[in-house]
Amino acid sequence: MTQHDIVIKALRAKFADAPSPDPDGPDLSSLLHLASRGSCRDFTADPVPRATIDILCATALAAPTKSDLQQRDIVIIEDPGLKSELLGLVAHQGWTRDIPHLLIFCGNNRRQRLLHDWHGLDFANDHLDAFFNATADAAIAMEAFIAGAEAIGLGCCPISAIRDHAQKVSDLLHLPDHVFPFVGLALGYPKATKQQNSLRLPLSVTVHTDRYREDNLQDNVRSYDQRREQEQPYKQQRLAERYGESDAYGWSLDKARQYSVGERTGFGEFIRSKGFKL
Ligand SMILES: Cc1cc2nc3c(=O)[nH]c(=O)nc-3n(C[C@H](O)[C@H](O)[C@H](O)COP(=O)(O)O)c2cc1C
Numbered sequence: 001m002t003q004h005d006i007v008i009k010a011l012r013a014k015f016a017d018a019p020s021p022d023p024d025g026p027d028l029s030s031l032l033h034l035a036s037r038g039s040c041r042d043f044t045a046d047p048v049p050r051a052t053i054d055i056l057c058a059t060a061l062a063a064p065t066k067s068d069l070q071q072r073d074i075v076i077i078e079d080p081g082l083k084s085e086l087l088g089l090v091a092h093q094g095w096t097r098d099i100p101h102l103l104i105f106c107g108n109n110r111r112q113r114l115l116h117d118w119h120g121l122d123f124a125n126d127h128l129d130a131f132f133n134a135t136a137d138a139a140i141a142m143e144a145f146i147a148g149a150e151a152i153g154l155g156c157c158p159i160s161a162i163r164d165h166a167q168k169v170s171d172l173l174h175l176p177d178h179v180f181p182f183v184g185l186a187l188g189y190p191k192a193t194k195q196q197n198s199l200r201l202p203l204s205v206t207v208h209t210d211r212y213r214e215d216n217l218q219d220n221v222r223s224y225d226q227r228r229e230q231e232q233p234y235k236q237q238r239l240a241e242r243y244g245e246s247d248a249y250g251w252s253l254d255k256a257r258q259y260s261v262g263e264r265t266g267f268g269e270f271i272r273s274k275g276f277k278l
Contacts (some may be wrong), residue, residue, distance in 0.1 A: 038195030040155025107134030155190030225250025245266030
């Protein structure tokens with residue numbers, strides 16, 4: 001099997017309706033690490049050299065940035081005490097306990113505001129967009145970091161749970177106004193050579209041509225649920241103590257149960273306390 005075929009196989013493993021390649025199209029081999037990727041939550045104890053982390057930060061920050069504003073920063077956690085304090089905040093996610101490296105990706109709208117001070121110009125965009133653009137920039141950098149790390153054989157898993165304690169994280173990292181934690185990132189050498197295949201919704205649900213559609217959405221989600229139950233079953237049902245054990249338990253029920261409980265309901269208040277006008 002060629003690398004090209006392996007890419008197609010990986011996409012078919014993820015998407016019920018994976019597209020077929022155009023025989024005259026470009027060689028797809030270099031998409032393999034993206035097509036077959038998965039989050040890693042189990043690492044060897046081997047440290048990743050700081051120089052490698054620095055290279056990954058640089059490649060992550062080479063990713064596109066809204067209007068060239070560069071509104072994202074990465075905090076590499078080196079201090080063992082600080083690391084254990086931060087990881088203590090997400091200890092309910094047991095897998096985070098021994099992660100070799102932790103980075104925090106932040107949105108940063110502060111620099112932009114400073115530019116206005118320095119040049120004596122009004123900042124006329126003190127509204128939701130300021131927060132939104134910095135968040136998007138941080139997300140893009142996180143993904144570019146992950147793609148780079150996975151391409152060189154490292155494993156990663158984002159940790160949004162650090163935002164459950166946004167104020168504490170902000171205090172620990174000395175984040176000033178208009179700088180906020182977006183996500184933590186676990187990094188290290190994966191113990192397993194291959195991560196679990198995480199199925200995705202069919203592309204007919206998430207990719208549209210010319211206009212948004214929801215044709216057969218519920219049927220498509222139902223089929224996806226069934227495939228998840230067969231190929232990627234949940235180890236346990238969420239909130240079973242509240243909702244009981246369901247005979248059928250797929251993605252849609254898990255996600256509905258997840259968001260039937262308030263999550264980070266104070267985050268808006270935290271962001272406003274950082275000076276954003278939403
Ligand atoms: C912004 C963001 C935050 C995430 N936060 C967490 C987290 O707190 N804990 C966790 O175990 N996984 C977290 N993940 C990983 C997702 O659960 C994972 O990407 C998803 O289940 C799909 O699996 P895959 O990455 O293996 O394809 C996060 C992912 C993203 C993009």
